[in-house]
Amino acid sequence: MDFELTEEQLMIKAMARDFREKEIDPHVAEYDKEERYPVDIARKMADLGLLGGVIPEKYGGAAMSYINLVALIEEISRSCHLMGATISFPSGLAGSSLLFYGTAEQKQKYLMPFAQGKTFAGAGVTEPHSGTDVAAMETVVEKKGDHYVVNGAKTWISFLEQASWFITFAQMDKSKGRRGICAFIIEPSWPGVSMRPFKNKVGYRPVSTGELFFDDVRVPAENLVGEEGQGFNVAMCSVENGRMGVASRALGVIESCLDESVKYARDRILFGQPIGRFQLIQNKITDMVLGLETARYLTYKLAWIKDKGASRAQKEASMAKLYATDVLMKSATDAVQIYGAYGCSDEYPVGRYFRDAKFFQMVEGTTELHRVLVAEHALGYRKD
Secondary structure: OOOOOOHHHHHHHHHHOOOOOHHOOOOOHHHHHHHOHHHHHHHHHOOOOOOOOOOEEEEEEOOOHHHHHHHHHHHHOOHHHHHHHHHHHHHOOOHHHHHHOOOOHHHHHHHHHHHHOOEEEEEEEEEEOOOOOHHHHHOOOEOOEEEEEEEEEEEEEEEEOOOEEEEEEEEEEEOOHHHHHHEEEOOOOOOEEEEEEOOOOOOOOOOOOEEEEEEEEEEEHEEEEEEOHHHHHHOOHHHHHHHHHHHHHHHHHHHHHHHHHHHHHHHHHOOOEEHHHHHHHHHHHHHHHHHHHHHHHHHHHHHHHOOOOOOOOOOHHHHHHHHHHHHHHHHHHHHHHHHHHHOOOOOOOOHHHHHHHHOOOOOOHHHHHHHHHHHHHHHHEEEE
């Protein structure tokens, strides 16, 4: 691996830095407080071609390398990781599902405008009684003539109120387990589709999140993604991309925790000197620096492996996601501790970093799941 960023990557980071400082930084505290997703900022990112990710140009994407995508998400996430999520989503489950399993018509109708930033999309996988255990889903589907009928519910769906369509999953034959799952594109305006947003969330406040309900929803046969029984494969086709996106966003927030902590430690005077002179504070700063560098190595290594053409990199994705999010949780906790009582004030961003950090350890697979996956790879129980 070459650890030096290329001229192209430096240009991407410089453009992203200029954009976030001008367009995101002045507004992020306000829209976070209001639980408002800034569609206007997302549209501006789309105009710059920042949302196309690794999707090929012929489908409206930017055909980025994975390393370039990580660099972009990391830089934007220093201001707002949910704007980083906006960049990562077309390369995640919704976009990749159609890229790898969608028909030509599905790609034209749904994937292309999504990759161009003209529409938003969501993924309905998690259910009220099953999250980590995807195969245990209770949403069911029955084929009737030239259409399918879906009944069930999904929860913790991101971009709930912004999405023009959702990639979602239902069980056709429970006796077949994961081999009985089907994947579908469902539009929120269809009869029988309803939603309930979750309000006053602890973290991840700007992105609309909530429940999707399906009550005898008629899905045209042409909206089946892949083949019947192939839904689990569809759901798993982009897990590495999703975990890479979360790790990349965590890098940006860790870096902001470090920046804010250094700035405050230099300015805050206690017992006649800056608190940065105290070893206790220096230890916390050191942990942030080392954690950031190590998490960055694991994340960029994952991107490097993906750029080499690897179809799967499950172990590396788990390591990057697990480590980066654990480092973020510690860094955000230490940042608030450095700020003391001021960490509770919305005048400073470290409180927001702390509120968000906990939930990084849950999305795209919990910390506990990834510890199991890493161990099972080491023990030889699991292979990509």
